[in-house]
Amino acid sequence: xxxxxxxxxxxxxxxxxxxxFELKLVNPANKRxxxxxxxxxxxxxxxxxxxxAELGYNVKxxxxxxxxxxxxxxxxxxxxxxxxxxxxxxxSIWRLFYDTxxxxxxxxREANVYRLAQISNNIIDQCVxxxxxFARDYGGLLANRSFGGSQVSRTFYARGQxxxxxxxxxxxxxxxxxxxxxxxxYPRREMLELVVAGGQARGIVVRNLVTGQLEKHMAHAxxxxxxxxxxxxxxxxxxxxxxxxxxxxxxxxxxxxxxxxFTQIHPTCIPVHGTYQSKLTLMSESLRNDGRVWxxxxxxxxxxxxxxxESDRDYYLENKYxxxxxxxxxxxxxxxxxEQCDQGKGVGxxxxxxxxxxxxxxxxxxxxxxxxxxxxxFQMYEKITGEDPYETPMMIYPAVHYTMGGLWVDYNLMSxxxxxxxxxxxxxxxxxxxxxxxxxxxxxxxDGFFVIPYTIGxxxxxxxxxxxxxxxxxxxxxxxxxGQRIQKLLSVDGRRTVDDFHRHLGLIMxxxxxxxxxxxxxxxxxxxxxxxxxxxWENVTVPxxxxxxxxxxxxxxxxxxxxxxxxxxIVDALDRQESCGGHFNEAYxxxxxxxxxxxxxxxxxxxxxxxxxxxxxxxxxxxxxxxxVELATRSYK
Numbered sequence: 317x318x319x320x321x322x323x324x325x326x327x328x329x330x331x332x333x334x335x336x337f338e339l340k341l342v343n344p345a346n347k348r349x350x351x352x353x354x355x356x357x358x359x360x361x362x363x364x365x366x367x368x369a370e371l372g373y374n375v376k377x378x379x380x381x382x383x384x385x386x387x388x389x390x391x392x393x394x395x396x397x398x399x400x401x402x403x404x405x406x407x408s409i410w411r412l413f414y415d416t417x418x419x420x421x422x423x424x425r426e427a428n429v430y431r432l433a434q435i436s437n438n439i440i441d442q443c444v445x446x447x448x449x450f451a452r453d454y455g456g457l458l459a460n461r462s463f464g465g466s467q468v469s470r471t472f473y474a475r476g477q478x479x480x481x482x483x484x485x486x487x488x489x490x491x492x493x494x495x496x497x498x499x500x501x502y503p504r505r506e507m508l509e510l511v512v513a514g515g516q517a518r519g520i521v522v523r524n525l526v527t528g529q530l531e532k533h534m535a536h537a538x539x540x541x542x543x544x545x546x547x548x549x550x551x552x553x554x555x556x557x558x559x560x561x562x563x564x565x566x567x568x569x570x571x572x573x574x575x576x577x578f579t580q581i582h583p584t585c586i587p588v589h590g591t592y593q594s595k596l597t598l599m600s601e602s603l604r605n606d607g608r609v610w611x612x613x614x615x616x617x618x619x620x621x622x623x624x625x626e627s628d629r630d631y632y633l634e635n636k637y638x639x640x641x642x643x644x645x646x647x648x649x650x651x652x653x654x655e656q657c658d659q660g661k662g663v664g665x666x667x668x669x670x671x672x673x674x675x676x677x678x679x680x681x682x683x684x685x686x687x688x689x690x691x692x693x694f695q696m697y698e699k700i701t702g703e704d705p706y707e708t709p710m711m712i713y714p715a716v717h718y719t720m721g722g723l724w725v726d727y728n729l730m731s732x733x734x735x736x737x738x739x740x741x742x743x744x745x746x747x748x749x750x751x752x753x754x755x756x757x758x759x760x761x762x763d764g765f766f767v768i769p770y771t772i773g774x775x776x777x778x779x780x781x782x783x784x785x786x787x788x789x790x791x792x793x794x795x796x797x798x799g800q801r802i803q804k805l806l807s808v809d810g811r812r813t814v815d816d817f818h819r820h821l822g823l824i825m826x827x828x829x830x831x832x833x834x835x836x837x838x839x840x841x842x843x844x845x846x847x848x849x850x851x852x853w854e855n856v857t858v859p860x861x862x863x864x865x866x867x868x869x870x871x872x873x874x875x876x877x878x879x880x881x882x883x884x885x886i887v888d889a890l891d892r893q894e895s896c897g898g899h900f901n902e903a904y905x906x907x908x909x910x911x912x913x914x915x916x917x918x919x920x921x922x923x924x925x926x927x928x929x930x931x932x933x934x935x936x937x938x939x940x941x942x943x944x945v946e947l948a949t950r951s952y953k
Contacts, residue, residue: 319572319923319938322726323427328944329409332431335727336770340777347372350776351535353520355507355562357384359479359757360740361541362486363764368539369493371769376533377490378502378522380557384487388543388555389760392479393600393693395463395471396443396757398436403460405468409433412470416755417945419465419645420720420748421897421913423575425921426944427727428745432755435762440472442765446485449474451689461689462605463753465645465952471754476600476693482757486764505531506870507562508798510538510569510736513790514782517736521794523802525870528863530795532786537735537772540566541764544719544741546579548878548885549830550822552716553585553598559874560881563723563742567884571731572923572936574724574744576881577889580751580898581831582717583649586700587669594815596715597700599672600693601753604642606677606686607710609633609649611670615660621671621709632656640952647750647898647911648952650714654831655909657713664711673709714831718756720747720898721888724923724938728771729763732925734779737772739763744921749897802862805872810855814868817852818875821845825882833889834902842886849879884924887933894918915947 324335342350350373354365357379365377381387401407412433417424440458444450450472451459460469474481493499504525511519511532519534545560546552567573584604586597612619613630632652634641642649653670656662663669678686683706687694694705701711722744729737729745740760747755784790824844828837852875860866895904895911896918904912913919919942925934 317936319724319921319936320726321425321427321938322728323425324727328426328430329434331427332434339770339774342773342777344372348374350374351376352537352539352772353378353533353535354539354541355520356387356541356543356742357381357487357490358387358389358541358543358740359482359486359760360742360764361539362387362483362490363761364539364541364739364768365499366486366489366493367765367769368772369490369496369498372498375493375499376502376535377499378505378507378520380504380506380525382503384490384501384503385483387483388558389483389757390480391553391555391598392482392757393476393598394602395461395473395478395754396439396482396761397463397470397752397754398440398472398758399433399470400437400440402458403469407468407470409436411468412436414945415466416746416752417748418950419752420750421911421950422748422915422919422942422945422947423578423896423940424746424748425940426942430944431767432746432759432762435766436758438766439758439761443482443485443761446489448481448485451475461602462643464601464604464640464643464649465752466643467640471602473602476602476690479757482761486761507542508565508873509794510566510733511790511794512569512733513784513788516734516779516781518784519786519791521791521798523798526865528861528866530798532791532795534784534786534791536776536781537737539737539739539768539772540723540742541739542742544722545881546716546719548822548882549716549825550819551588551593551596551826553582553596556595559877561874561877563738564877564881566723566731566733566736568926569733570926571733571736572724572925573721573884574921574923575721575888576885576924577829577892577899578720578744578749578897579716580646580718580720581650581714583646583653583714584672584712585715585717586697587664587666587711587713597696598717599697599710599712600690601646603672603690603693603710606681606689607642607672607674608676609642609670609672611656611661611663613661617661621663621673630661637952644952645750645752647900650831651900651909653714669711669713671709672712674705675709678706716826716830718751720744720749720751724921728774729767730771730775735775737768739768749899801873802869805856805858805869805876806862808853808856808858810857812855812857814856814858814871814875817848817856818871818878821848821875821878821882824848825885829885829889832900832902835890838886838890842883845879845883845886852876852879884933888922888924891922891935892918911950919947
């Protein structure tokens with residue numbers, strides 16, 4: 317089955333403006349008659365809640381944290397892209413569009429990417445109006461820096477705290493609507509089921525994480541903004557609470573899951589340092605503006621970096637990619653770091669690290685200037701590792717960071733379930749097979765502030781809604797299913813902890829479906845996951861009770877979903893017999909170890925449909941048509 321992305325006709329630069337005009341509108345006086353549920357309070361969820369409430373809709377917003385301010389968007393460090401061309405380097409909407417399509421290895425929908433680039437300038441104006449303290453130059457104008465995959469400076473930033481400052485801006489806009497009575501916030505709630513009635517998404521079932529009580533909430537549409545699934549690997553840069561459960565439950569209800577094997581490995585993370593480490597820490601990609609990446613030229617050279625002369629150093633990114641140097645995209649930088657370590661040139665106790673060295677930048681610009689640009693990041697690194705990066709090069713290694721896959725959505729950001737809209741990292745739409753740095757914040761705010769207010773209105777105005785309450789059979793059935801799953805988890809009474817199973821699953825996924833994949837391993841690993849899942853339901857231990865604050869139960873439910881979702885990732889990776897972006901199948905690489913696409917057979921979005929327990933998932937595809945960007949071998953040399 318071929319999927320229709322509902323992309324409007326006409327030139328790509330006119331599609332969004334034309335589509336906004338053609339969408340049906342809801343009368344301002346009628347908006348107060350409609351309820352909208354927003355799940356998640358990161359940049360996408362916070363901005364959507366604020367924008368929809370300001371339009372007049374009644375919004376219920378849910379988050380698993382104790383405060384919306386603790387959403388994982390707060391962890392983003394380096395910046396947010398926009399095509400303002402303040403640096404007068406020749407940037408434009410078209411160049412940002414081109415760089416993003418190319419950065420995604422030509423596996424994104426052109427129309428969505430152009431809209432993202434088009435909206436990017438409005439985002440900066442909006443955030444400045446909200447009081448976001450972007451860095452400014454000496455004259456008071458907004459400053460820019462470079463990020464990977466671009467040869468212009470288009471990234472706006474607030475030191476290494478950009479995500480935090482943007483989230484506080486979106487949060488303040490949302491809290492204004494809370495004070496106005498248009499947004500109701502439900503913290504410490506976890507979505508367990510989507511309620512579909514009459515073919516429409518009409519509500520959700522959540523668990524109150526403090527009391528353990530199951531709650532049913534009804535609305536006319538549901539907006540899902542629950543982030544990515546990087547924690548399927550156990551060790552990632554994601555917050556510990558980040559999970560796949562909300563999107564996976566929607567998949568089980570009929571929403572197609574697109575490109576689940578497209579995961580991003582970030583090249584600039586603090587390396588793993590222990591067997592029982594619970595998460596990894598990101599060092600912003602912005603550091604590669606001034607930091608130089610290198611390893612010893614000779615394998616096994618264990619001298620301290622200060623004792624290795626320039627003649628014995630290999631600045632491998634600068635040598636291999638002279639045009640982009642250290643600012644190649646994340647997938648390229650990650651694979652090259654792995655290649656150096658595989659050759660025995662890795663540094664540190666484990667040999668799984670490379671150097672990120674600021675000595676030249678400090679000598680050139682002075683320590684004070686580097687501190688003004690990256691000071692909090694340097695402090696974070698020193699606090700975690702005990703080493704001063706002003707004096708000694710940072711050690712970094714790739715780690716799981718972002719997921720380009722997500723629920724399939726059309727141009728309106730609506731899934732294959734009517735009334736279920738999916739925003740930000742939770743959908744698949746804008747980044748293809750690899751996300752360029754500083755584009756995640758851009759997509760979240762674009763979707764929430766500038767896309768969903770129009771498209772959800774078109775859906776509501778063009779739909780009829782049956783009068784239902786939370787006593788409807790669909791709500792009762794969904795709540796019963798959620799309760800039965802909880803009881804099943806509590807009744808196993810096994811001997812292995814949830815974290816033990818999660819760590820085991822993560823190792824399987826990292827070793828066989830991480831930075832590199834091969835057909836032989838992928839073929840075997842599916843059965844390994846099935847065996848691990850079977851043991852989980854026979855031997856997991858979940859202490860405590862249902863009607864109580866029970867974090868072991870929370871984690872058990874999320875890991876149970878990861879156990880099922882991991883198999884879907886393997887199925888998708890096996891089906892895509894090419895290498896593109898973050899999906900690197902070792903059978904498809906050039907002589908120089910670069911990814912080789914197969915545009916004839918795989919220039920499409922892979923979307924998967926749930927068909928029931930124990931049944932093979934159905935495959936659907938959306939062909940990708942490139943009318944504006946010519947398909948070409950992706951090169952950063």
